[in-house]
Amino acid sequence: MKDRLEAEQAERYQAHLALPKIGATGQRRLLRSRVLMVGIGGLGCPTALYLTASGVGTLGLLDDDIVDRSNLQRQVLYGTADIGKPKVQVARERLAGINPDVDLEPIEERLTPSNAMDLVEGWDLVIDGSDNFATRYVVNDACVLSRIPLISGSIFQFEGQVTVIQPPLSPCYRCLFRLPPREQPACRDAGVLAPLTGIIGSIMAAEAVKLTVAGDTALMGRLLLVDSLESSTRSVRVKSDPTCPLCGKEPSIDRPTAVAVCRSSDA
Numbered sequence: 001m002k003d004r005l006e007a008e009q010a011e012r013y014q015a016h017l018a019l020p021k022i023g024a025t026g027q028r029r030l031l032r033s034r035v036l037m038v039g040i041g042g043l044g045c046p047t048a049l050y051l052t053a054s055g056v057g058t059l060g061l062l063d064d065d066i067v068d069r070s071n072l073q074r075q076v077l078y079g080t081a082d083i084g085k086p087k088v089q090v091a092r093e094r095l096a097g098i099n100p101d102v103d104l105e106p107i108e109e110r111l112t113p114s115n116a117m118d119l120v121e122g123w124d125l126v127i128d129g130s131d132n133f134a135t136r137y138v139v140n141d142a143c144v145l146s147r148i149p150l151i152s153g154s155i156f157q158f159e160g161q162v163t164v165i166q167p168p169l170s171p172c173y174r175c176l177f178r179l180p181p182r183e184q185p186a187c188r189d190a191g192v193l194a195p196l197t198g199i200i201g202s203i204m205a206a207e208a209v210k211l212t213v214a215g216d217t218a219l220m221g222r223l224l225l226v227d228s229l230e231s232s233t234r235s236v237r238v239k240s241d242p243t244c245p246l247c248g249k250e251p252s253i254d255r256p257t258a259v260a261v262c263r264s265s266d267a
């Protein structure tokens with residue numbers, strides 16, 4: 001990416017360039033950024049769509065799933081003809097048509113405690129839109145240990161939440177949720193309101209753009225809670241836990257560590 005925006009880019013990103021808080025400097029930062037999206041499901045699809053349109057430089061698409069008919073109610077990058085195909089391949093094809101400025105890197109893998117450090121290495125920002133607690137803790141561990149900012153989001157039925165994690169500027173996921181719940185029903189079993197994935201995914205994309213452009217967001221150390229049934233949002237300040245085993249005063253976790261979750265499944 002050159003320092004000057006080319007004529008086509010100036011036209012494409014005109015609405016960003018018009019924003020004093022983004023402008024040409026911010027857009028150039030975006031065009032140089034490397035963002036890894038973990039999970040290209042209900043949250044990953046809208047997040048990846050908006051980040052691609054916004055003009056991030058490189059977007060990593062990490063998922064090892066194939067498209068299932070039960071995904072199509074909310075995973076808007078996929079269509080009926082894609083059933084059975086790897087999500088990252090379909091996502092890359094769809095996104096490539098939106099913006100040629102973005103280098104799309106499909107990574108058809110599952111993030112585990114053993115590969116997490118390697119998978120997050122080299123990215124400026126990680127966004128976790130995974131569908132299960134096991135992955136969320138491992139992504140958190142890898143990002144905190146690698147000092148990479150992390151945007152973490154989740155949805156359940158009519159509710160969603162988003163926070164931005166970057167110790168010591170914020171608590172980590174383990175500060176907020178020391179242990180995962182014992183049972184975790186999959187989206188298709190517990191149910192999820194389709195547009196809620198778009199709401200939460202879009203908030204995650206907005207946080208990613210702000211974090212990339214300005215290095216800060218209002219959700220650092222805050223947990224945003226969205227209730228789509230009540231059509232309400234609220235945010236609560238969250239504090240670092242000095243006894244956190246990962247980012248506390250005497251940490252005991254020095255590598256991505258699995259948590260015991262009884263059941264995890266597909267979003």
Ligand SMILES: [Zn+2]
Pocket residue numbers: 171172173174175176241244245246247248
């Ligand atoms: Zn912590």
